[in-house]
Amino acid sequence: MTTTLTKDTGSKAIIPLPPTTARIGAVAGAVVAFAGTMMPWTWTSAYPGDLTVYGYPAELQVVTLTGALLTALFALSGLGIRGLTWLTPGGKSSPVLLFALGTLGTVGYAMGSISYQLGGVVNLEPGAWISGVGALIAAVAALGLPAEVAPDEYEPNLWHRLRAATKAPEPGRSTKELPAWLEIVVIGVSFALGLYVFAYCIAAEAELFIGALITTCFGAAAVSRAGLLARLTTLTTKHRNVTMAAAIVAAACFPFTQTDDTYALIGANILIFTTVALGLNIVVGLAGLLDLGYVAFLGVGAYAAALVSGAPTSSIGVQFPFWAAVLTGAGASLVFGVVIGAPTLRLRGDYLAIVTLGFGEIFRIAMQNLNGNTGPDITNGSNGIPNIPDLEFFGFNFGESHEFLGTPLGRPSNYFFLMLIVLVFVVLVFRRSGDSRIGRAWVAIREDETAATAMGINGFRVKLIAFALGATLAGLAGTVQAHLQSTVTPEQYQFANTVPPNSAFLLAAVILGGMGTISGPLIGAALLYLIPKKLEFLEELQLLLFGLALVLLMRFRPEGLVANKRAQLQFHETDQLDVPDQRLPQDTVSVTKAGA
Incomplete structure (x- = not known):
């Protein structure tokens, strides 16, 4: 030829x-x-x-x-x-x-x-x-x-x-x-x-x-x-239960592949990040609500769990058992989700984004001011709540090393398995709620709120449920994060910095991975946590490279790494190259074929 x-x-x-x-x-x-x-x-x-x-x-x-x-x-x-x-x-x-x-x-x-x-x-x-x-x-x-x-x-x-x-x-x-x-x-x-x-x-x-x-x-x-x-x-869609089981088994095998607790700690933090990203995916990916202060709900859960954990600097001075601390963190985030969402979810688009961004900053500043000088002594101000004791469940102390099948598992591995259980629970909640009647209402609101309201869907109620559920899941992850890191400070919950999780990276993880999907935010969050962690030597250049990567992604794959069919059809209706159709005599292409 x-x-x-x-x-x-x-x-x-x-x-x-x-x-x-x-x-x-x-x-x-x-x-x-x-x-x-x-x-x-x-x-x-x-x-x-x-x-x-x-x-x-x-x-x-x-x-x-x-x-x-x-x-x-x-x-x-x-x-x-x-x-x-x-x-x-x-x-x-x-x-x-x-x-x-x-x-x-x-x-x-x-x-x-x-x-x-x-x-x-x-x-x-x-x-x-x-x-x-x-x-x-x-x-x-x-x-x-x-x-x-x-x-x-x-x-x-x-x-x-x-x-x-x-x-x-x-x-x-x-x-x-x-x-x-x-x-x-x-x-x-x-x-x-x-x-x-x-x-x-x-x-x-x-x-x-x-x-x-x-x-x-x-x-x-x-x-x-x-x-x-x-x-x-196609195969994973056909065998969904087998796929989920294989994913859980593969994740559970990760600590056994590592010989250094440092990497197991990175894995545990990645699971926290992915869990929070999946909760945000309910708000952004399913309901279409742009939340720029979502990391504040993670902080609410972490602070609530830290205050009732028996830490020496806790102003409450109580120590709840494991299950009560988890319920306290999730419940506190649920309350804040309802309190913040009730007056603001009647807003749409950019206005809602500005309000949620303001809530995130208000939370961080409030935690700094509750130091006994500018406000009540509750959170110890910018010093945070250090020395949070490790969780203990039925005599199993997550802070101690244990041996399983001849392999020693340190403190980070214990919390890794705990977060894996939490992540599986969050995936089940996301999957069930997305396939339910309320999940279809979220999608309808996301696509066209006016049309959905005209069809009889109570838009405010549906959005408030999504907001509250997303906040609860973030608070659940925050309870484990507080004990894993053994300290919580206001600086951990900013809108944007070079250390995830923060609101900017969480939102980017959902968009990069693929809004409305389960595996998409998991992959996106894992990449956005691991890559900055490995490229810490770049310091200030990290955010520049991060922005460049987002620009390239939006240019070549706007639907995300793992996109659903709706997003693929929306962004690739014709799937043709963006070139002008100006093939005139001055720009000719002649193709001749000879032979096979």
Whole structure:
């Protein structure tokens, strides 16, 4: 097949190669990149790890090796090799390009960081250059593959070629339905793989984490473009109960994959963040209420639990048992949700957002002023309530180490399992309420409150229920957070700072993950907690990069990482490239095909 492209506007064109030639080139480049990982990348083990050994790849070399293997496998799958065609039920070209770009990005980052940290490219050994050249060859060859768009949509330049690679995949070819037991195995293996990637990233140092993040992001996009993610979604929808059980088992196995309590503590905080994000998803995702002060309900639950926990600095001086402390925190947040929501939920849009933002700031300032000087001595002011004792339930002290199946589990692991139980409860509440009559009323209010009211729905009552339920779930998570961190201070509950959870990050987690879904906010919250935690060395640049990431996300995937069908239809009605239809004689594209 020969393709001729002419463009009088002067833009640089990408000349598609014969598919077989391009795929062979991508495989060859991936093999060269793989070979480079078997050789040293630098002469010293000081940074970014020990990349000085022949035949033993480590850290960033392993990430590059993985990207190169996936590039080769997906390139070979398009050649019709038996046993590999199942890898690309949707797109055949774009996954190869995305994996190749991910590999190139990881190698480029590794080479750049080594040169910067060690003082120049002279510190790079031949293995790094070989992997870099191989990854570049694979990426260039992948760019030569035919774009997976209609001929009248094709634009022969790099920008539109990359945009075509990130489009939603076309429906894959019909395949033979798998046996039920094999579908369950596929779901289990998928969650096991997800657990491995998460455990690997959470235990990685900053430089390794960035390289793994680059490959993972491009890899996730490639898997989605290949149609594998859509196929997995079909299976998980078909076996919803099995999927939930597999997710719980995978999460419960996380503490057993870690040897350091620091990472288990990060996991416990991620569960707190995801639980609160799922509660906010009821308010924002289902009911469509823009709440910018939601983190205040987390603070209400935390402060209420801290005051009745028996802390030495508590002004109440009582110590409730575990179940009573949990009910106190959740109940206090429920009361505040009703008190704040009753007079304000008659507002809509920006006005409601401003009021909720004001409530969040009022809560933080009030906790600072209740210090005995500017107000009653209740919260100890800006010093907060420290030395909160650990929870104890039926003789089980969450602050002590325990051993399970021969594996010692420290204090963070105990709270991790407690938060996992809380998260499962919140997921069940979200799922049941979303499928109920009140859940359908929330969706109706979100889509068009005027029309819903005209159909007989009591808009104020429905919104107040959503607001109160979301506040209660946040307060429930706050009770555990107070005991996990052993202290609560007003600074923890600001609208925006570099340490989640806060209202800005919570709202971003819901939008990034996918409003109205269960798994979306869980994924979004996990990413928005883990990434800033691993990139603390960037300090002030974190918020800049966070804003840039949101801009890119809204540009390329406004419906979120895990979107429901309604959002996909809303944001991708035609699913076409945003290019002007001005193909006149001065901008002609002639395509001739010869042979098969």
